[in-house]
Amino acid sequence: xxxxxxxxxxxxxxxxxxxxxxxxxxxxxxxxxxxxxxxxxxxxxxxxxxxxxxxxxxxxxxxxxxxxxxxxxxxxxxxxxxxxxxxxxxxxxxxxxxxxxxxxxxxxxxxxxxxxxxxxxxxxxxxxxxxxxxxxxxxxxxxxxxxxxxxxxxxxxxxxxxxxxxxxxxxxxxxxxxxxxxxxxxx
Numbered sequence: 001x002x003x004x005x006x007x008x009x010x011x012x013x014x015x016x017x018x019x020x021x022x023x024x025x026x027x028x029x030x031x032x033x034x035x036x037x038x039x040x041x042x043x044x045x046x047x048x049x050x051x052x053x054x055x056x057x058x059x060x061x062x063x064x065x066x067x068x069x070x071x072x073x074x075x076x077x078x079x080x081x082x083x084x085x086x087x088x089x090x091x092x093x094x095x096x097x098x099x100x101x102x103x104x105x106x107x108x109x110x111x112x113x114x115x116x117x118x119x120x121x122x123x124x125x126x127x128x129x130x131x132x133x134x135x136x137x138x139x140x141x142x143x144x145x146x147x148x149x150x151x152x153x154x155x156x157x158x159x160x161x162x163x164x165x166x167x168x169x170x171x172x173x174x175x176x177x178x179x180x181x182x183x184x185x186x187x
Contacts, residue, residue, distance in 0.1 A: 009040060019059060029058035032055055032058075040055075050088050052086060063086075067086065068095055078096050090113060090114050090119050090166075091166060093110070093112075094109065095108075106180075110175060110176075111166070111175075117172070119165065121164050123162050124160045128160040128161045129160055131176070132176050134172065134173075137174075138170060139167065140166075141166050143159070143164055144162075
């Protein structure tokens with residue numbers, strides 16, 4: 001099984017090539033240094049979740065597009081040690097599963113929000129929805145202008161094609177499911 005850095009390297013090269021972007025153009029769009037992108041494409045470095053999010057947004061892709069291998073077996077078991085969390089502030093994420101269906105991709109993440117987390121996510125591609133289930137802690141999530149307060153056992157679904165937030169005053173543990181419609185690259 002390839003390492004996480006090897007998977008990111010291959011996916012980053014592929015996505016950048018599919019969109020016809022130079023290293024400099026991707027650096028400009030993402031705000032990530034050209035040298036950092038070059039190192040990641042060479043399979044070096046240990047990107048933070050912030051770096052991966054910035055690259056994903058700039059590529060009109062999702063986090064899973066960068067960190068997931070392309071093929072999935074018929075039966076899948078995800079062991080915690082096989083999918084380490086992608087560290088970051090104010091949250092860590094672990095991609096648990098990604099499946100593609102006609103017209104839509106479904107991505108399931110485990111999120112760990114640190115105390116004081118206030119992550120402001122950019123809008124995803126049109127038609128994207130997020131579904132959050134809180135395992136522990138308390139989370140405010142949803143559209144930036146109208147976040148929803150969730151406690152353990154609570155669930156919310158909201159459009160993620162507008163800017164949205166993940167906030168927590170305490171350590172919080174959630175499952176996040178993203179439904180992403182198929183789109184044709186426009187760049």
